[in-house]
Amino acid sequence: DSGVTQTPKHLITATGQRVTLRCSPRSGDLSVYWYQQSLDQGLQFLIQYYNGEERAKGNILERFSAQQFPDLHSELNLSSLELGDSALYFCASSSGVGNTIYFGEGSWLTVV
Amino acid sequence: AQTVTQSQPEMSVQEAETVTLSCTYDTSESDYYLFWYKQPPSRQMILVIRQEAYKQQNATENRFSVNFQKAAKSFSLKISDSQLGDAAMYFCAYRSAKWAGNTPLVFGKGTRLSVIA
Numbered sequence: 001d002s003g004v005t006q007t008p009k010h011l012i013t014a015t016g017q018r019v020t021l022r023c024s025p026r027s028g029d030l031s032v033y034w035y036q037q038s039l040d041q042g043l044q045f046l047i048q049y050y051n052g053e054e055r056a057k058g059n060i061l062e063r064f065s066a067q068q069f070p071d072l073h074s075e076l077n078l079s080s081l082e083l084g085d086s087a088l089y090f091c092a093s094s095s096g097v098g099n100t101i102y103f104g105e106g107s108w109l110t111v112v
Numbered sequence: 113a114q115t116v117t118q119s120q121p122e123m124s125v126q127e128a129e130t131v132t133l134s135c136t137y138d139t140s141e142s143d144y145y146l147f148w149y150k151q152p153p154s155r156q157m158i159l160v161i162r163q164e165a166y167k168q169q170n171a172t173e174n175r176f177s178v179n180f181q182k183a184a185k186s187f188s189l190k191i192s193d194s195q196l197g198d199a200a201m202y203f204c205a206y207r208s209a210k211w212a213g214n215t216p217l218v219f220g221k222g223t224r225l226s227v228i229a
Contacts, residue, residue, distance in 0.1 A: 033216050037155075042221040052223055056216055088155055094214070100147075100209070103157035109135065 003027065004104035005089050012110045018079040021107045025072055025093030031055070032074040033101065034066055035090040043090065049074055081111045114139045116206050119222035125194045125226050132179075133189045133223045135204030143209035145216065146180065146187045152200040160202070163187065165209070191225075199227040 003026035013019055025032050034046040045058035049068035060066075063081075069076045078085060086110055094101040115138045126132035137146070148160040163171045163180050170178050175195075179188045191198055201224050205217040
């Protein structure tokens with residue numbers, strides 16, 4: 001158990017819909033990262049938050065947005081969903097200073 | 113921008129034998145961290161080993177060791193005495209040390225390792 005909690009674990013939704021993925025980082029970790037992994041693909045970095053503020057942005061679509069709340073949990077919002085958005089979405093957290101980044105178990109999103 | 117390249121999409125090894133997975137990276141930074149993550153069929157991301165660029169000594173974790181060649185920008189993973197449970201996708205990853213190391217991981221595309229009984 002990495003200590004990073006993601007919900008829901010599985011989600012099936014229709015094209016055009018909007019979903020929210022939730023992440024609770026490890027206790028004390030200020031940084032949260034979101035990654036997308038499509039079938040048989042590597043991990044694509046989407047976005048990073050540090051203590052409530054956006055720190056780094058990767059290949060995140062405009063239809064996607066995220067935020068980190070005062071209690072440090074984070075949400076990834078995916079809207080106007082397309083079939084190609086079907087993927088495993090990982091949240092990860094770290095405490096900084098080059099420390100290891102720990103991953104949650106991921107949220108499987110299937111768009112039908 | 114940093115990039116990580118894993119040139120072996122698939123590898124296989126006999127049980128109890130040794131296998132080496134290759135990874136190269138491109139960066140203009142002098143201080144950074146390198147990682148190997150394992151992703152078994154469950155798709156969970158598991159840290160295997162990490163290396164700080166300022167350390168010349170190669171990292172070792174039980175049966176797993178790395179060969180870190182900073183000048184060549186190479187970071188290979190050696191798995192000794194391979195076990196069936198080692199079968200997984202292995203990802204090499206780079207992390208910049210700027211912002212006190214609070215930076216995202218940049219991943220390679222992965223190497224799928226099969227272990228033959």
